[in-house]
Amino acid sequence: MSVTPATRSDSVTLCSQMRAAAILGLGCSPKSLKPFQADETIEWRIGLPSTADQADVILLFGGDGTIHRHLSQLVKLALPVLVVPSGSGNDFARALGLRRVRDSLSAWRGFCATQNNVRAIDLGVILPLREGAGESTRGLSQPGTRYSELFLQRGWRWA
Numbered sequence: 001m002s003v004t005p006a007t008r009s010d011s012v013t014l015c016s017q018m019r020a021a022a023i024l025g026l027g028c029s030p031k032s033l034k035p036f037q038a039d040e041t042i043e044w045r046i047g048l049p050s051t052a053d054q055a056d057v058i059l060l061f062g063g064d065g066t067i068h069r070h071l072s073q074l075v076k077l078a079l080p081v082l083v084v085p086s087g088s089g090n091d092f093a094r095a096l097g098l099r100r101v102r103d104s105l106s107a108w109r110g111f112c113a114t115q116n117n118v119r120a121i122d123l124g125v126i127l128p129l130r131e132g133a134g135e136s137t138r139g140l141s142q143p144g145t146r147y148s149e150l151f152l153q154r155g156w157r158w159a
Helices: 029-035 064-078 090-094 099-114 142-153
Strands: 019-024 043-048 059-064 083-085 125-128 157-158
Touching: 019 029, 029 043, 029 064, 029 083, 029 099, 059 099, 064 090, 083 090, 083 099
Parallel strands: 019 043, 019 059, 059 083
Antiparallel strands: 125 157
């Protein structure tokens, strides 16, 4: 699940009795979190919660590497996750329409106001290719074919 950009532009929206966890990727610090902490009624914790009952929402500050590092646990927790693009690669955040920190801040304010800007997203898994199994790259765009061939050369297949 992910929190998507809100259409509201008001500067401060209050959340009531919410518990938020912040995952800080490489190069991020608690200072990165400050713009998201305008509402003092939100209980904050730094780090990935071990169980879903420890938080109501997770803010992940980082890029694609930080997301990848925590993805399996985030899926298990099944909590809304807001990605704050703060890494060197932010392809995942861009795919969600979160190009800048201010986009994530807008999404956060919308979530705090209504909690109705959450959407489910699909996740894929790439598995090792079984020996002798043939794979096709037919129907993929030229860049897609190039990446697919790279996966096949390394013995991987699309699941």
